[in-house]
Amino acid sequence: MRNFEERKMEVLLRSEKRIKEQKRTRNKVLFTCTPILICLVILSVAGFKSINLFKNTDKVACSDSMIEIKSEDGTYYKIYKSEKDIVNMSTSIQSITNLPLNCNAENYGLRPDEFISSKNSYIITITQPDKETIIYHLCGSLLTCDNTNQYFYLSDEQVNNLIISLNLENK
């Protein structure tokens, strides 16, 4: 059996020991967790940045791409912004402009002015994700590209297909 002084000393010794142990444990946890936390923060920040970058490029692509169709006489005007519409319409136009059959309208003895003044004429403006625009004129069976200054004389079937794909039949 300890006397009172011994007990008191023992209490103080144990307390001191436990306080030191607590501090040591706290430091150990701090030294172990801090680098892990820093790594996690760096990784998460990098991750968020890349996600945001990806989202932003998506937004640019969606917001800037569009197809604008208007009639020369001002009776028809429509803008298509959905990705699906843009892809469909661009593909159908490009399928014509990429054909080897394309040739100058002069080959057919016609001047482009005659087509432009035609009643059913439309201006098709394709705005690409990089904001570059390609402007086409569809006048009857003549499709002209303002950017490349090329003229494409279309067959009836091609005209019909284009009218359907550009939703011009509802005019």
Add this chain to the structure above:
Amino acid sequence: MDNGASSYRRFLDGDESAFVDIMKEYFDNLIFFINRYVHDFQASEDIAIDAFSDLVVYKSRYNFKVSLKTYLFMIGRSRALNYIKHRNKLKMLDISNEENEIYDTDTLEKTILVDEKKRIVNFALNQLPEDMRVVVHLIYFEELSYEETSRIMKKNKKQIDNLLYRAKNTLRTILEKEGEMLF
């Protein structure tokens, strides 16, 4: 009397002598109480030292809502139960000297149990189950209220009342057998 709360407040304010006062006031009682659980004087003393060291290490844990004595006994009980759990697991080798043990316990009993009646009850108390033993100890020896006892025992007042009633009946039977009528 605030059962040590003011002394502890003084200790928190930096008065080291206040802690000595607390130890003088409650150390023996705490050992005696813990010994009700562990039945090993040296272990009880060790647990009591740890309980007091808790007061020094975790200064902010005591919220002054209960008396310091109650708080100390709560720590003591919890530590005693932990000790029993570990002792049962490890089946520790007992290296304590039995003669010294009896001497120490007797000395402590003489210090705390000045009243002869209490000594007789204490002798009979060892034959009761643990819960009854502790309830009688807290209410009869430590003179704690039912509320304080219920806090330490983590039971409600009704349960304490029932335990005490049953403990008294059992004690009466034991003491009658030994020719003593106390209650």
